[in-house]
Amino acid sequence: MTSKKSDLEAAIDAAARILDSATTIGTLGHIGPDGDAIGSSWGVALSAHKAGKTAVASFGEPFVIPRHFEFLNQEVVVPAKEFPEGLDVVVSCDSASAERLGSLAGAATSAKKIVVIDHHVTNTGFGDVAVVAADASSTAELAYRVLQRLGWPIDADVATCLWTGVVSDTGRFQYSNTSPETLRVAAELLEYGVASDVVGQELYERAPFGYFGVVSAVLGRAELDADLQLVSTALFQEDLDSADITYEETDGLIDLVRLADESDVALLMKSLEPGSVMASLRSRGTIDVAAIAREFGGGGHHNASGFSFDGVPEDALAAVKAELAKQRR
Structure with a gap:
């Protein structure tokens, strides 16, 4: 480099x-x-x-x-x-x-x-x-x-x-x-x-009206792990289908997920194909999310990273929590 x-x-x-x-x-x-x-x-x-x-x-x-x-x-x-x-x-x-x-x-x-x-x-x-x-x-x-x-x-x-x-x-x-x-x-x-x-x-400042429905669904299933200060949620293909919008029109979702005061790490898991998850991570600065992403073959920056994961969102979440716990020690 x-x-x-x-x-x-x-x-x-x-x-x-x-x-x-x-x-x-x-x-x-x-x-x-x-x-x-x-x-x-x-x-x-x-x-x-x-x-x-x-x-x-x-x-x-x-x-x-x-x-x-x-x-x-x-x-x-x-x-x-x-x-x-x-x-x-x-x-x-x-x-x-x-x-x-x-x-x-x-x-x-x-x-x-x-x-x-x-x-x-x-x-x-x-x-x-x-x-x-x-x-x-x-x-x-x-x-x-x-x-x-x-x-x-x-x-x-x-x-x-x-x-x-x-x-x-x-x-x-x-x-x-x-x-x-x-x-x-x-x-x-x-x-x-x-x-x-x-x-x-x-x-x-622009989005299709269907984006509102996707935001409602994704934020509605968000979970907070207070001990790890992690907020996480998932986006599914069904969310996109019901709203009649494409994946490319959902870029701003992670910025909404990261707003929770109680968390300093946010995780958005996009499960658009069976057995495959695309994950986005954001940090307020304390946690190096690039290091977490590298554990799964991904990369990025200290405060913003991503990776792909073979499995379901529940498994991806568990894996991220395990890596996050190591940095919290």
Whole structure:
């Protein structure tokens, strides 16, 4: 992992050299992309396109663009099935490992070079060049620095993609990963013409009416373990079916689950297929939820992480409680 400032600057220089010499470039976010994965990968590809490169952006199956990201410029975005192999460079954005690229991991490794831009402490250091800084607020913040080094075009569309990544991963600049450098980057992005009010409305102030029913169901089955200071709940496919909404439209659920005063750790288990659970963990700071996720092959950050679990929600909950108890000792 890139750590020292001098090492990071050297990695940015190396990434810029590779990208500048490339003709064909593809950018990839992780499967089930969040705002940072989409914002950073689309922003880099869009800037590359404007610099005269042949550039595309995508993410692995299931390729479903969440509704709240549809406002972003998508002229370089292609479905996963149309992402080409054998590119000069693939840029992996916001993925801690090649496995997180899902169905497009093979397309990534078929490229002549892989550049990794990421801020996860759990990053495995894959790729030919890794621009990785765990103390960066977001991958988008690092992507902006790479684009600056390249001198590629950054207009309102590119800046809006990057702004989306920064805003998403800092919780609208309220999380502890918001640094003075983050705010400097944010100020510069605003100068390119980002409409921050529009981004805020699209990301945080819109939802289909059926979402209300899902919120009611998920919060209605929430449980509090007072001893472990853990609040947990589950989302089932039946919840989505009855509300006629998609999984991608439920991103904000974990932020509601974590509100309970009596807890400092929140767990949302998404059981959408029999025998499989996708879990999201959040911490107020005392507990390292990335360490818990790593025990199950997942990863993330100290205060936000996720993992996949083979089994049912009850078993996933028991496993998390066991790991949480170790940190409480």
